[in-house]
Amino acid sequence: MTAVGLPALKATGIRASYGVGEIIRGIDFEVAAGEVVVIIGPNGAGKSTFLRALYGLIQTTGLVMLGGQRIDDVAADRRLDLGLAFVPQGRCNFAGLTVLQNLEAALLRLPRAKRAAALESTLELFPPLRRLLRRRAGNASGGEQQLVEMAMALVSQPKVVLLDEPTLGLSPIASEFVFDTIKALRKTGTGVVIVEQNARQALEIGDRAYVFEQGVSRIVDRCDRLLGDRRIREVFLGGSVDDLPLTTES
Template sequence: MSLLTVDGLYAGYGDVDILKGVDVRVEPGEIVVLIGPNGAGKSTVMKAIFGLIRVSGGRIAYRDRDITGLRPDQVVRSGICYVPQEKNVFPTLTVEENLEMGAFIRNDDYSAELQRVYELFPALYEKRRQPAGALSGGQRQMVAMGRALMLDPGLVLMDEPTAGLAPAIVDLIFENIRKINDLGVSILMVEQNAKQALRMSHRGYVLTTGRNRHTDSSANLLADREVAEMFLGG
């Protein structure tokens, strides 16, 4: 049984469908990456799964439960967290308050998860009393990832986690994503650094104009000449 199954997804904004029959699978323990040109519908897939936009057709299932059309708070309760590309921290709250916001639906002791986040991101522990808005872009991304982990999710959706970051910080973010996956958390990721993302993922989907163009293991996509020339910069 797949962890996440997206079958024949049609979704978009207003009366316009951006996605036109997209299929995606994420198996337990996998990192899966969505790549493709701007406007292909990659981020739209993430928003549709998380209940942020209208779904007009198809089915989304998580752990074999139909979650199509659920509200974001209901999707979170099912075990899926979302790390958006922009505005992904509360800038006036401290780092620790941001992390605690990630546990907003929990009524139990989440100190173990908070400790795990600080072990994963030691820089956040050092800055835990500082406003998140004062952090660097890479550190804010770590806060957003850490907040998602506070609910001990089975799947994390990451939308362009390295966007706008310096190359050295990009490497660090990818390393952190791998560490999160090593904890047993599956990841579905949209990423502009397509070649680097494929190198550290298990499988990939290439989308164009709201449709599946290529689907294969990351190794096979990296070795595919057409994919390399059209989507990976040669």
């Protein structure tokens, strides 16, 4: 279904904390170019914390390789320049600026000569943004703002993008558009890591998934297999994975 090659991002033995107590307790993780990897798991499992750890926002140990380059000792901002983008949960664009101005702010990271082409290829991925360019970002709908966030993260054509709950609070139609856009990202070769509450829809568009619980990765498998797995269906319905004979894989 997808051309999956060498890992675009590979993380080994990741442990992370906010200062007191370990939240992420030894996770191995990888995403290939053009692969969509889903992370699911109950509230408080450490999904958001794991993305923050990969991006270098919190105290973390372990090895993080991005396209063959070691980045775990690199500051978060610099990780973006190297090709790792992060879209945190919630909206954080500049509400008072227009959609175009927001995109232009993100484009400032690129050399001037590349900005026009980068804007154009981003708009090709996000056609609905074209008619919103002059609108104040704060007046756009929740779904439109999520697209703005994703577009801002993608203007620099990262190797890997980390998306934390991109459909949270969106209508079903807006969510569907976000999922469709994620599917389209495959063709660009970007590796996508998506943390999702909407596990079923995420598993339907994803290639592989990790199931986190209490700071560890309890299951790693192909999404299509997980969709058919009775134990995973129980998790979808809000059950605990505690008492289930889960497998752990590398």
